[in-house]
Amino acid sequence: MQISGEHRRILVVDDEPQITRVLRTTLSSQGYDIRTASDGESALETFHDWSPHLVITDLAMPNLDGVGLCRKLREKSQVPIIVLSVRGQERNKVEALDAGADDYVTKPFGMNELLARVRAHLRRVVPEEKQEQAIAVGDFSLDPEARRVLVRGEEVRLTPKEFEVLSYLLRHAGKAVTHRALLAAVWGANSTEQPEYLRVFVGQLRKKIEADPANPKYLLTEPWVGYRFEPGE
Amino acid sequence: MQISGEHRRILVVDDEPQITRVLRTTLSSQGYDIRTASDGESALETFHDWSPHLVITDLAMPNLDGVGLCRKLREKSQVPIIVLSVRGQERNKVEALDAGADDYVTKPFGMNELLARVRAHLRRVVPEEKQEQAIAVGDFSLDPEARRVLVRGEEVRLTPKEFEVLSYLLRHAGKAVTHRALLAAVWGANSTEQPEYLRVFVGQLRKKIEADPANPKYLLTEPWVGYRFEPGE
DNA sequence: AAGAGGTTCATAAAAAGTTTGTAAAAGCGC
DNA sequence: GCGCTTTTACAAACTTTTTATGAACCTCTT
Numbered sequence: 001m002q003i004s005g006e007h008r009r010i011l012v013v014d015d016e017p018q019i020t021r022v023l024r025t026t027l028s029s030q031g032y033d034i035r036t037a038s039d040g041e042s043a044l045e046t047f048h049d050w051s052p053h054l055v056i057t058d059l060a061m062p063n064l065d066g067v068g069l070c071r072k073l074r075e076k077s078q079v080p081i082i083v084l085s086v087r088g089q090e091r092n093k094v095e096a097l098d099a100g101a102d103d104y105v106t107k108p109f110g111m112n113e114l115l116a117r118v119r120a121h122l123r124r125v126v127p128e129e130k131q132e133q134a135i136a137v138g139d140f141s142l143d144p145e146a147r148r149v150l151v152r153g154e155e156v157r158l159t160p161k162e163f164e165v166l167s168y169l170l171r172h173a174g175k176a177v178t179h180r181a182l183l184a185a186v187w188g189a190n191s192t193e194q195p196e197y198l199r200v201f202v203g204q205l206r207k208k209i210e211a212d213p214a215n216p217k218y219l220l221t222e223p224w225v226g227y228r229f230e231p232g233e
Numbered sequence: 234m235q236i237s238g239e240h241r242r243i244l245v246v247d248d249e250p251q252i253t254r255v256l257r258t259t260l261s262s263q264g265y266d267i268r269t270a271s272d273g274e275s276a277l278e279t280f281h282d283w284s285p286h287l288v289i290t291d292l293a294m295p296n297l298d299g300v301g302l303c304r305k306l307r308e309k310s311q312v313p314i315i316v317l318s319v320r321g322q323e324r325n326k327v328e329a330l331d332a333g334a335d336d337y338v339t340k341p342f343g344m345n346e347l348l349a350r351v352r353a354h355l356r357r358v359v360p361e362e363k364q365e366q367a368i369a370v371g372d373f374s375l376d377p378e379a380r381r382v383l384v385r386g387e388e389v390r391l392t393p394k395e396f397e398v399l400s401y402l403l404r405h406a407g408k409a410v411t412h413r414a415l416l417a418a419v420w421g422a423n424s425t426e427q428p429e430y431l432r433v434f435v436g437q438l439r440k441k442i443e444a445d446p447a448n449p450k451y452l453l454t455e456p457w458v459g460y461r462f463e464p465g466e
Numbered sequence: 467a468a469g470a471g472g473t474t475c476a477t478a479a480a481a482a483g484t485t486t487g488t489a490a491a492a493g494c495g496c
Numbered sequence: 497g498c499g500c501t502t503t504t505a506c507a508a509a510c511t512t513t514t515t516a517t518g519a520a521c522c523t524c525t526t
Contacts (some may be wrong), residue, residue: 049370056508081460083428087383088344090346092344092424093343094345094346094348094349095344096351097346097349097352097353098348098352098353098494101353102347102353102354102357103336109481110323110326112323112324112328113323113326113329113330113337115327116326116327116330116331117330118334119331120331120334121335124311124335124357145408145409146407146408146409147409147455147458147461148409155476159456159457159510159511159512160457160458160511161511161512162511180370186351192514194423195474196513196514196515197473197512197513199475199476199477200301200476200477200512200513200514201512202475202476203475203476203477203478206476214476221475221476222520223474223475223522224474224522238470251518266503288520318503392499393501394500394501395500395502427502428485428486429502429503429504430502431504432486432487432488433488433501433502433503434501435486435487436486436487436488436489439487448489454472454485454486454487456485456486456509456510457484457485457510457511
């Protein structure tokens with residue numbers, strides 16, 4: 001498991017199942033999330049649904065070939081594209097690269113080389129597009145980019161851990177959140193057996209966001225289960 | 234002559250004069266500006282003086298080899314690097330790519346392929362103008378060309394590093410900027426583990442731009458995360 | 467139905483561990 | 497030498513973790 005590769009999504013496009021299978025296996029083992037497509041058209045669909053960070057594609061495919069796929073992708077996206085092909089002739093390479101591909105690797109290729117090229121291209125991808133979107137529920141709004149929380153229009157200063165706890169609760173507003181889930185989300189999957197933290201931090205949060213911390217209106221406890229966040233109407 | 238290649242500067246590094254000569258000729262004919270260096274050390278010098286848009290380098294060189302050159306360049310720069318080498322073994326490729334190279338082409342290579350790869354990498358280079366635009370937020374305005382900053386109409390003298398720090402913060406005004414991001418932007422991607430710089434420079438900046446440096450109004454600290462620039466209304 | 471025993475929850479506060487602001491010394495390049 | 501950057505040091509401020517205590521709650525027994 002490597003930090004820089006975590007959660008990066010790679011779309012593999014090839015009409016030969018044995019190729020996609022081996023790529024899926026190898027890339028998955030490096031910690032990447034993989035989806036595959038067997039032709040250009042379905043690749044475009046998956047691309048739009050899933051927004052991968054990198055595309056690896058074959059050249060010869062039904063429906064829409066590799067060069068066509070590159071052109072289509074480039075109309076909308078800057079995603080790095082690596083073309084894999086058995087055709088090693090220079091004009092094929094030039095055509096693909098000029099169509100928008102970033103790299104051209106000739107089959108058969110060494111898997112370590114491909115992985116290194118994948119790393120090289122992913123390095124350039126803007127670090128972690130913030131998947132975190134602003135949330136607004138009831139009297140609360142939370143902006144992860146600015147790292148700010150507003151309660152009834154007032155800004156509330158939160159420490160990092162408080163922020164993460166509240167963030168998780170807001171994202172699951174209205175639902176009962178188990179101790180385990182909350183602990184795992186904020187403290188990591190390891191410390192799921194220490195609910196003392198939660199009591200302390202929930203207490204702190206209530207002091208900061210509740211009008212009457214002793215009789216919480218938003219941050220309710222769900223006995224024997226966990227907590228539940230109830231946004232004001 | 235092609236439009237996309239106009240005025241782009243390419244640094245060619247190789248200790249064999251016949252290689253640099255043919256590359257210079259070919260690349261020049263495509264409208265690129267070329268300089269050459271015959272070893273890693275002088276390549277670094279030329280790089281700093283000339284800020285090329287792309288570097289093409291051999292692997293085997295006196296003084297500082299291709300891999301070392303990649304590492305050195307990556308400390309400060311995101312410039313695309315294409316490595317040319319007679320060594321076609323996979324571990325050479327992996328080593329170079331992981332050292333920061335973006336592409337690895339084995340000699341002998343087709344010139345059209347190389348040109349296509351050059352075009353592919355140059356496509357990704359951010360057009361300079363984008364980074365050089367003036368910014369004005371709240372009480373601040375910053376002119377990158379003149380390297381001047383005005384706070385409430387008053388000019389403030391800043392050192393180069395101070396300027397870059399403030400520039401980055403202004404470009405992300407209102408958002409929490411992580412230590413990592415700020416360090417990477419100003420000191421290069423390698424020095425992301427030295428937040429001491431930031432403390433010092435933020436302190437300097439506050440002295441220069443805040444009315445009361447001890448109680449900052451603009452340059453706020455976001456504890457455990459980084460800093461946030463809040464423009465005056 | 468009431469009470470004992472055990473568990474969970476809330477709160478406060480002490481202890482431990484980090485981070486931040488600041489000053490100043492050392493290093494570097496022109 | 498001079499100005500800028502880097503390094504070092506340390507106290508102050510802050511966050512997180514740990515600990516303690518009492519109240520509230522459930523279960524089981526009588």
